Amino acid sequence: MRIDVVTLFPAIFDGYLTQSLLHKAIVRGLVDIQRHDLRQWAENVPHRKVDDRPFGGGPGMLIQVEPTVSCVREIESDAADGAEQAPIRRILLTPQGKPFDQRLAEDIATSERIVLLCGRYEGFDQRVHDILEPEEISVGDFVLNGGEVAAMTIIDAVVRLIPGVLGDENSHRDDSFSRGNRLLEFPQYTRPREFEGHFVPEVLLSGDHAAIAAWRAEQTLIRTKARRSDLLDES
Numbered sequence: 001m002r003i004d005v006v007t008l009f010p011a012i013f014d015g016y017l018t019q020s021l022l023h024k025a026i027v028r029g030l031v032d033i034q035r036h037d038l039r040q041w042a043e044n045v046p047h048r049k050v051d052d053r054p055f056g057g058g059p060g061m062l063i064q065v066e067p068t069v070s071c072v073r074e075i076e077s078d079a080a081d082g083a084e085q086a087p088i089r090r091i092l093l094t095p096q097g098k099p100f101d102q103r104l105a106e107d108i109a110t111s112e113r114i115v116l117l118c119g120r121y122e123g124f125d126q127r128v129h130d131i132l133e134p135e136e137i138s139v140g141d142f143v144l145n146g147g148e149v150a151a152m153t154i155i156d157a158v159v160r161l162i163p164g165v166l167g168d169e170n171s172h173r174d175d176s177f178s179r180g181n182r183l184l185e186f187p188q189y190t191r192p193r194e195f196e197g198h199f200v201p202e203v204l205l206s207g208d209h210a211a212i213a214a215w216r217a218e219q220t221l222i223r224t225k226a227r228r229s230d231l232l233d234e235s
């Protein structure tokens with residue numbers, strides 16, 4: 001999978017792309033993530049200005065259509081060098097987008113190429129939406145300052161679903177929210193067996209796999225009912 005990220009702040013991704021699971025996936029060639037600084041497509045080089053005030057008045061600034069469309073077209077053309085180009089999934093992060101969830105992550109994970117458009121300020125000129133016709137996604141009903149953290153959220157949720165990225169091929173299948181699994185996970189424990197008077201449930205030390213499975217199923221229902229009873233309505 002190749003992911004191209006269009007952003008005004010590529011450095012925001014520095015730590016994220018060099019750590020842990022994602023870094024290993026990149027090193028192993030399971031995913032290729034390229035960042036593109038939108039300011040490199042600014043017309044006025046010295047100032048590299050890519051934003052301007054909204055026509056009609058109103059607060060804040062908008063990212064201009066010209067550098068954005070030029071940037072995306074250049075990104076997408078570099079794959080067209082004669083080779084059969086996989087369809088490119090353009091995603092624009094916005095508070096107005098459709099809600100991102102595990103089902104959408106699983107769908108996006110089937111894509112060969114993804115372009116993530118990270119806005120800032122008040123967002124993009126409407127013609128970016130009209131011309132590029134990106135899929136508009138929101139990572140939640142709260143307000144961020146830009147699309148970068150949202151993009152990292154999508155990258156994180158999608159890349160872990162790529163075959164080979166997680167150690168155990170099927171480990172994500174038991175995750176909460178994974179396909180078909182609409183319940184929260186049971187409590188988990190590891191060593192030590194006791195800490196500050198808090199003990200590991202005896203059943204987990206029993207070696208009785210049937211009893212352990214029954215306890216975990218019960219705990220899943222208890223936890224889901226307490227925290228996300230809405231998921232039980234869907235199940």
Ligand SMILES: CC(C)N1CCN(Cc2ccc(Cn3ccc4ccc(-c5n[nH]c(N)c5C#N)cc43)cc2)CC1
Pocket residue numbers: 059093094095097118119120121122123137138139140141142143144145146147148150
């Ligand atoms: C009238 C006037 C006072 N209102 C002013 C606030 N406007 C809403 C507004 C608010 C903040 C931002 C900042 N921002 C810029 C690009 C960008 C991309 C994603 C997100 C984002 N936020 N929350 C999510 N789940 C997101 C996702 N995915 C936020 C972004 C952009 C836009 C609505 C208009």
